[in-house]
Amino acid sequence: MVPLDYYLILGAVIFAIGVIGVLVRRNLIVVLMSIELMLNAVNLTFVAFSRYLGSMQGQVIVFFVMAVAAAEAVIGLAIVISVFRHRRSLDPQEMQLLKW
Amino acid sequence: MIVDIGIVAVKAFLVLFMVLNLAGILGWIERKGSALIQDRIGANRASVLGFAGMGLVNTLVADPLKFLTKEDFVPSQGDKFLHTLAPCMALFTALVTFAVIPFGDILVLGERVINLQVANLNIGILYVFAIGSLGVYGIVIGAWASNNKFSLLGGVRGSAQMISYEVAMGLSVIGILMVFGTLELQEIARGQGTLIRDMLPESAGFLKSTIGWLPAWGIFLQPLAFLLFFTAAVAETKRIPFDLPEGESELVAGYHVEYSGGKFLMFFAGEFAEIVTAAGLMTTLFFGGWQVPYLMRDGFHFPWGETVLLPHLAVTALQVAAFTLKVIFFCWLQILLRWSVPRFRYDQVMRLGWKMLLPLALLNVIVTAIVIIALQ
């Protein structure tokens, strides 16, 4: 059995890679996928803690995180589709109408 | 430790052997059976040394040789890696599902009790649904990698159909899970060995006298769920009447129009393997799996009191044979269905999945819950 720290460091690394994706990529769908990656890193951390502390609450929270992530992915993609219809582009840089 | 791994390897090999052989034989049954249904002769030209074997040589020797020696091409603008990956995913997910389907009760060799199931997971049937949901990727990737509008349309239709009917399939099984109280397929198969009269409480005397002598198979306890599951499973395998994704007369060949040779053979074999898997699931959930009616671990115990004792190996052999026969029956039933009914239009398929199967499955769950509580 590996020590808990290894799982936590792995979760942190995956989270950071997701952050790169959200900050840097100029394709809305890839940004959404990076957000999913971040959510999964958090799930991994929860499950690792649940195992090492012997409590089921971590896994129940992961269940809810998955449901919320599903809802968020659905709405995010619907927004992407409606934005694409108007702007014909998936580049976040081009969606600047609300910028002052 | 090594012996345990060896036993699992042997079981996995046996299951794969059975599934792949059955998939091959199903190809022959399909061609000859369809010929019988349509009052024609079917394929009988290829022969070895004058022996044509009712089309066996044609389907089992000539066809695979033809497929394997064809040129393997990838469409010019298509994605080469994904084009090769798609049929692998389709075949892999179809075969791997069989790991949790029990093909026998137990086999006692000396001191070792071997559970005749490749992997006894505590999540049992959820594993089947999870792998089934991964099966959608074979279609989606194959359609996308072909760089072809017809292919893309067929793939999108196919994956939408598959994910719709996954929901109905999962919900229709919930009734069985409530009755047997477990997710593990081996426990569900074992639970179907009791007689109905042993499952009912004393208050249901009327039911006990009329149907109490039947074994507690899923088909007797959940007939509506069986119909729903059968429909959903046929829709999942994209067979007629649900084969718009590969509609032969409408979309050329749907999502595998750009495939030929070995890759098409893999899609083809994957489809037959899915038929076998669907048949295996139907027998395990609704028809007792490996159960022979009234056969317990030591012999026959008939409800009218007579007992016939049998040695352990005979019992195990009978149970494995029963499982195989039931699976073959359901495969034949699906092939019969294919050549008997016309195909649904796509909007009819979607309407059936969402507006008819889903409410019926929910109704089944509610009625099952009420009956279970009333009978306690």
Added chain:
Amino acid sequence: MDASAILFYVISALLVLASLMVVFLRNVVHCALALVVALFLIAILFVMLHAPMVGVLQVLVYAGAIMVLFLFVIMFLNPTASEPRPKLWWGFGSLAALLLAASLAALLSNGGAPADPVAATEIFGSPETLAKSLFTDFVLPFEITSVLLLVAIIGAVVLAKREP
């Protein structure tokens, strides 16, 4: 160095590789498929952590449904314009993420976390235990989640409708 530790190292290396592929590949479909692989590997880690129910739900819901939805949208929108990749952005972004990873790792490595896991009973992480927790202690969030999913469905249908 027992088998489970070796498995962990292999899977975590593959997971980091898959996540990097999600973020760095040019073709969006390849990114989506790399994410599917990453989700599947995380499900394997869940099963290793004695959470089989959550692991199979991860494959069923995340890898099997949400990613199919992503692939649908990618295939429908079929974005052809290739995205620009200014080097300054990538440099600063990667630096920020590296700082984040380093600080998280440093913070998490010396907490009071137990080094060895509590002995796991047979039913830890099984469907029964999860369901028992879910329907007794967490029944209110469960019901609210179902309303949330309903709201998400309605919102998605309204947002993505074509203007007549």
